[in-house]
Amino acid sequence: MHYQGNIIRPPSEANSIILQVTVGCAHNRCTFCGAYRAPDQKFYIKEDRIIAEDIAFAAQYCRRQKTLFLADGDALIIPQRRLLALCHQIQTELPWVRRIGLYANCRDILKRSVLEFTELKKAGVGRIYMGLESGHDPILQAIRKGSTADEMIAAGRRVREAGIFLSITCLLGIGGRELSQQHSEDTAEVLSKIRPSQIAVLTLMLLENTELGKAAAEKDFHLPDQVGLFRELRILLADLEDFRCQFQANHASNYFTLDGRLPKDRDAFLARIDQALTGAVFLKPERLRSL
Numbered sequence: 314m315h316y317q318g319n320i321i322r323p324p325s326e327a328n329s330i331i332l333q334v335t336v337g338c339a340h341n342r343c344t345f346c347g348a349y350r351a352p353d354q355k356f357y358i359k360e361d362r363i364i365a366e367d368i369a370f371a372a373q374y375c376r377r378q379k380t381l382f383l384a385d386g387d388a389l390i391i392p393q394r395r396l397l398a399l400c401h402q403i404q405t406e407l408p409w410v411r412r413i414g415l416y417a418n419c420r421d422i423l424k425r426s427v428l429e430f431t432e433l434k435k436a437g438v439g440r441i442y443m444g445l446e447s448g449h450d451p452i453l454q455a456i457r458k459g460s461t462a463d464e465m466i467a468a469g470r471r472v473r474e475a476g477i478f479l480s481i482t483c484l485l486g487i488g489g490r491e492l493s494q495q496h497s498e499d500t501a502e503v504l505s506k507i508r509p510s511q512i513a514v515l516t517l518m519l520l521e522n523t524e525l526g527k528a529a530a531e532k533d534f535h536l537p538d539q540v541g542l543f544r545e546l547r548i549l550l551a552d553l554e555d556f557r558c559q560f561q562a563n564h565a566s567n568y569f570t571l572d573g574r575l576p577k578d579r580d581a582f583l584a585r586i587d588q589a590l591t592g593a594v595f596l597k598p599e600r601l602r603s604l
């Protein structure tokens with residue numbers, strides 16, 4: 314496979330064929346994200362010829378993998394006709410692949426209609442991952458996410474309306490100590506309005522090559538301590554309206570794992586967070602946390 318730069322995929326795509334169709338992230342401005350910050354890394358959509366070679370490789374060597382993930386940061390930036398052609402090529406040459414997944418940012422989702430998402434669904438796109446990070450507008454603005462909470466709601470609803478599984482990530486700690494409570498309350502509100510199929514909670518890790526990491530080093534940003542982070546998780550979970558979704562805080566950045574379904578597992582999750590708040594849960598050591 315012609316992999317270039319960092320290849321990042323959601324935890325639930327661990328067993329997928331990773332087909333890199335773009336390099337980097339077209340937005341690449343989020344202050345906390347160091348995924349595609351190498352100085353020589355420019356965003357581009359890969360040539361059809363290279364992608365075709367990788368599909369041919371997968372046809373020969375990836376016959377046991379039933380799902381496929383289109384990397385990198387925002388494959389939905391590929392124009393609709395070209396993306397549909399690519400999905401059809403995957404369906405033809407890798408007929409055992411049951412689901413195509415991709416990361417999509419809010420602005421690229423809003424450029425497409427429900428009908429266009431329905432077309433993508435028919436062409437095999439079964440899972441879209443969108444980074445919300447926070448539902449609190451001042452935080453979204455501060456981290457330069459490029460979209461407002463209302464736009465996130467509209468984008469999320471559009472994907473759901475087309476019947477595509479929507480996974481949304483949010484980031485504990487991203488509001489710092491100052492906006493911690495508003496962050497968790499507004500994030501719960503936005504998620505309740507979208508009603509995604511899956512909520513994935515990550516915990517902010519401050520990276521040296523990011524603006525937020527530098528702000529923290531200069532004491533301009535204060536990450537909540539563990540108790541503060543667990544409180545955020547508790548508020549987020551307690552404030553969510555009742556709707557059915559998968560809830561996962563099983564990312565390598567988290568101090569402990571929650572993985573189950575809402576609303577069924579909510580009480581058990583809250584009890585576990587309360588245990589963590591009293592120090593009764595084994596926490597992942599700092600050195601084992603990663604992104």
Ligand code: SF4
Nearest residue numbers: 338341342343346386
């Ligand atoms: S968080 Fe996502 S949208 Fe923001 S820079 Fe990183 S990859 Fe791009």
